[in-house]
Amino acid sequence: MRIRISHATTYRYDTPPNSVIQMLRLTPRNHNGQYVVSWRVDLSEDCLLHQHEDAFGNISHFFTAEGPFRELSVAVEGEVDTHDTKSVVSGAVERFPPGMYLRETALTQPDAAIVDFADSARTGTGSDPLGLLHGLMTALNREITFDIDPTQSSTTAAEAFALRRGVCQDLTHIFIAAARQLGIPARYVGGHFYRVDGVTAQDAGHAWVEAYVEHLGWVGFDPTNGIGTTEAHVRVAIGLDYLGAAPVRGTRFGGSGETLKVAVHVDQARQQAQN
Amino acid sequence: MSAAFDEMKEADGGVRPAYSELSRWLKEVPPDVLDYRRREAELLFRRIGITFAVYGEADAQERLIPFDVIPRIMSGAEWRLLEKGLTQRVKALNLFIKDIYGAREILRAGVVPDDLVFRNPAFRPEMSGQSVPHDIFIHIAGIDIVRVDADTFYVLEDNARTPSGVSYMLENREIMMRLFPELFARHRIAPVENYPDQLLATLKSVAPERVARDPNVVMLTPGVYNSAYYEHSFLADKLGVELVEGRDLFVKDEFVYMRTTQGPRKVDVIYRRIDDDFIDPLTFRPDSALGVAGLMSAYQAGNVTMANAVGTGIADDKAVYSFMPAVVKFYLGEEPLLKNVPTWRCREEEHLAYVLEHLHELVVKEVHGSGGYGMLIGPAASKIAIEQFRLKLKAAPKNFIAQPTLALSTCPTCVEQGVAPRHVDLRPFVLTGSKGTRIVPGGLTRVAMKEGSLVVNSSQGGGTKDTWVLDG
Numbered sequence: 174m175r176i177r178i179s180h181a182t183t184y185r186y187d188t189p190p191n192s193v194i195q196m197l198r199l200t201p202r203n204h205n206g207q208y209v210v211s212w213r214v215d216l217s218e219d220c221l222l223h224q225h226e227d228a229f230g231n232i233s234h235f236f237t238a239e240g241p242f243r244e245l246s247v248a249v250e251g252e253v254d255t256h257d258t259k260s261v262v263s264g265a266v267e268r269f270p271p272g273m274y275l276r277e278t279a280l281t282q283p284d285a286a287i288v289d290f291a292d293s294a295r296t297g298t299g300s301d302p303l304g305l306l307h308g309l310m311t312a313l314n315r316e317i318t319f320d321i322d323p324t325q326s327s328t329t330a331a332e333a334f335a336l337r338r339g340v341c342q343d344l345t346h347i348f349i350a351a352a353r354q355l356g357i358p359a360r361y362v363g364g365h366f367y368r369v370d371g372v373t374a375q376d377a378g379h380a381w382v383e384a385y386v387e388h389l390g391w392v393g394f395d396p397t398n399g400i401g402t403t404e405a406h407v408r409v410a411i412g413l414d415y416l417g418a419a420p421v422r423g424t425r426f427g428g429s430g431e432t433l434k435v436a437v438h439v440d441q442a443r444q445q446a447q448n
Numbered sequence: 449m450s451a452a453f454d455e456m457k458e459a460d461g462g463v464r465p466a467y468s469e470l471s472r473w474l475k476e477v478p479p480d481v482l483d484y485r486r487r488e489a490e491l492l493f494r495r496i497g498i499t500f501a502v503y504g505e506a507d508a509q510e511r512l513i514p515f516d517v518i519p520r521i522m523s524g525a526e527w528r529l530l531e532k533g534l535t536q537r538v539k540a541l542n543l544f545i546k547d548i549y550g551a552r553e554i555l556r557a558g559v560v561p562d563d564l565v566f567r568n569p570a571f572r573p574e575m576s577g578q579s580v581p582h583d584i585f586i587h588i589a590g591i592d593i594v595r596v597d598a599d600t601f602y603v604l605e606d607n608a609r610t611p612s613g614v615s616y617m618l619e620n621r622e623i624m625m626r627l628f629p630e631l632f633a634r635h636r637i638a639p640v641e642n643y644p645d646q647l648l649a650t651l652k653s654v655a656p657e658r659v660a661r662d663p664n665v666v667m668l669t670p671g672v673y674n675s676a677y678y679e680h681s682f683l684a685d686k687l688g689v690e691l692v693e694g695r696d697l698f699v700k701d702e703f704v705y706m707r708t709t710q711g712p713r714k715v716d717v718i719y720r721r722i723d724d725d726f727i728d729p730l731t732f733r734p735d736s737a738l739g740v741a742g743l744m745s746a747y748q749a750g751n752v753t754m755a756n757a758v759g760t761g762i763a764d765d766k767a768v769y770s771f772m773p774a775v776v777k778f779y780l781g782e783e784p785l786l787k788n789v790p791t792w793r794c795r796e797e798e799h800l801a802y803v804l805e806h807l808h809e810l811v812v813k814e815v816h817g818s819g820g821y822g823m824l825i826g827p828a829a830s831k832i833a834i835e836q837f838r839l840k841l842k843a844a845p846k847n848f849i850a851q852p853t854l855a856l857s858t859c860p861t862c863v864e865q866g867v868a869p870r871h872v873d874l875r876p877f878v879l880t881g882s883k884g885t886r887i888v889p890g891g892l893t894r895v896a897m898k899e900g901s902l903v904v905n906s907s908q909g910g911g912t913k914d915t916w917v918l919d920g
Contacts, residue, residue, distance in 0.1 A: 192698075192700075194698075194699060194700075194730070194741050194742045195730075196730045196731070196742070196745065221701050223701065223702055223745065223749070225745065225748055225749075227574070228573050228574050228575065228576040228577055228578070229573070235702065235742060235745040237699065237700045237701060237742070268576060268577060269566070269573065269576065270562065270566065272562055272563055272566055272567070273566040273567075273573060275563070275566075275567055276566065276567050276573070327734075327735075413573070416734065417573075422729075422730045422731075422734065423730065423741070424729060424730065424741035424742075426698070
């Protein structure tokens with residue numbers, strides 16, 4: 174499937190800032206199920222964009238924009254060819270052994286409730302890790318109500334689990350916390366999802382989990398949609414949690430009254446007629 | 449626990465050579481004079497304003513660390529032994545840090561277990577694959593040394609994160625010279641006053657290779673509320689470098705600048721006294737207001753040196769410590785010159801079983817702990833305290849290590865009843881730059897002021913002494 178993605182982040186300020194510095198993880202890389210056909214990053218301000226590869230193998234960009242400006246936009250767009258690999262992610266840049274992804278982070282620290290939840294998933298499905306992970310995903314998808322209101326980007330897995338509500342980030346964090354609790358390496362994936370229902374305009378990127386299964390490798394689980402990852406998933410960045418894969422992290426110096434608008438479009442690319 | 453080694457007196461009552469002058473002087477000096485000088489020293493410390501804050505004590509704003517006017521003395525030969533051992537140890541530590549963030553050879557060889565590194569909170573995955581200027585990660589190390597007999601020194605702890613205490617070493621010497629000129633006249637003592645020059649030279653030597661001009665070094669502090677702020681301002685002053693907080697610096701196009709009244713000035717080397725977690729809100733804790741946004745991008749681009757490097761704190765981990773003899777052998781192919789205290793790793797089942805059986809005779813410490821907080825000294829603990837600790841240990845064994853209770857050496861110390869032996873340790877400061885390793889002779893001697901106490905940490909009521917290394 175060829176998927177066309179555009180992702181624009183626009184900040185508006187009542188009082189213009191003196192400067193803004195940001196780190197972006199908005200650029201996908203290839204793996205065996207995904208080939209980046211074209212990709213570009215555009216900033217509304219004229220400034221240098223420095224590209225790095227971070228320690229996890231993500232492509233990151235840094236820029237400093239000097240004010241004053243009333244509006245700052247960071248836009249990426251491009252096309253990615255994907256195909257179904259039965260949720261197994263291979264050929265990606267791997268900088269760490271899977272065991273590193275057992276590390277706990279502040280956002281994915283399990284509390285007693287998550288420990289119980291993980292244990293009950295194990296009791297329900299036995300010791301086959303793949304079955305266990307599918308069990309976790311189904312249970313989470315059933316128990317957590319998708320709701321954009323009560324949680325924020327700083328909400329922890331434990332907080333979201335207590336609410337039984339949240340967005341894809343929260344479901345992903347809970348899944349990661351539970352999987353690591355069960356001794357299964359798990360990581361956060363930020364990316365995009367093409368919806369078969371024809372809705373192309375989304376107000377945020379998507380997030381899901383990759384868990385490491387012996388003899389199979391990294392396997393993608395999307396607890397929000399209750400499915401293993403498919404050719405509809407475009408993988409952009411990985412991390413131990415949201416903070417490690419966040420599309421944008423930044424700091425503003427001066428200015429006030431900031432409002433943020435995110436516009437994401439994910440659609441099938443039109444087949445261009447050659448003749 | 450056997451009787452402690454007395455650094456001044458032989459078992460037969462004779463005086464060890466390094467202390468012969470001091471012993472004579474102690475006999476000559478009238479007690480009231482000693483007492484007077486002691487009060488004078490306290491007055492001087494107060495006037496200088498050298499204080500520290502103890503975390504978790506509501507009433508303790510700023511406290512004075514007790515200073516003992518009787519110096520601790522080492523012979524030149526003893527020091528040379530230590531110096532060689534320290535140099536070897538820090539060299540190995542540096543290679544270890546470089547390796548775990550680079551080729552990971554020691555993990556592949558199975559010398560240090562993977563999970564001890566990868567799941568260690570002090571390991572910084574963000575540093576993986578990152579090279580640092582001149583391949584030096586630990587520019588300033590504070591290695592805590594204890595002595596148990598005439599020839600045996602143990603390393604008790606490695607401090608490679610942000611070791612503190614060097615200001616006390618310098619102040620103690622200055623005050624001693626002021627109060628006891630006659631004692632200095634009777635000894636040939638190796639100087640420590642050149643530490644700031646050596647530190648500055650070390651820091652400049654590790655500036656990014658491409659910096660052609662005289663490197664601009666700054667000292668980055670979390671600010672006045674930090675317990676070691678006094679030391680930060682003291683050292684910045686001695687070094688003649690700017691003392692800055694995160695808000696005084698900014699990053700643009702992968703270079704770090706300092707805001708000055710004459711406009712931005714490029715920064716090449718940051719002697720940072722801020723923990724990794726707080727150093728850059730774009731990479732680490734996003735809520736940190738202490739750090740510099742984007743600093744890690746400048747670091748990654750090789751445009752700034754941080755001393756110490758980010759991620760060195762893993763060397764302070766006490767379970768990692770327990771592997772140091774093997775680490776030294778792995779990288780240097782040499783036997784370690786300084787001993788490690790035998791250590792049981794409670795993360796290992798057999799070790800844990802032993803520790804639980806012998807709690808009453810062991811010292812149990814948190815692997816990530818420091819400052820003497822959260823540890824159990826079995827022989828000194830009540831039954832209740834031991835049982836409470838047992839529960840803590842069982843709940844999270846991998847957070848603890850245990851060691852035999854060492855009989856730390858003692859030095860003569862001024863106490864209420866006159867002069868009496870008290871247990872001491874030593875923190876020498878090891879500087880590593882592109883031109884090699886330097887250690888000023890001596891370091892900070894910490895002394896447990898209470899009779900029989902083995903806890904020398906200032907947060908637990910420990911004091912300090914001037915440390916003399918005799919020339920020749």
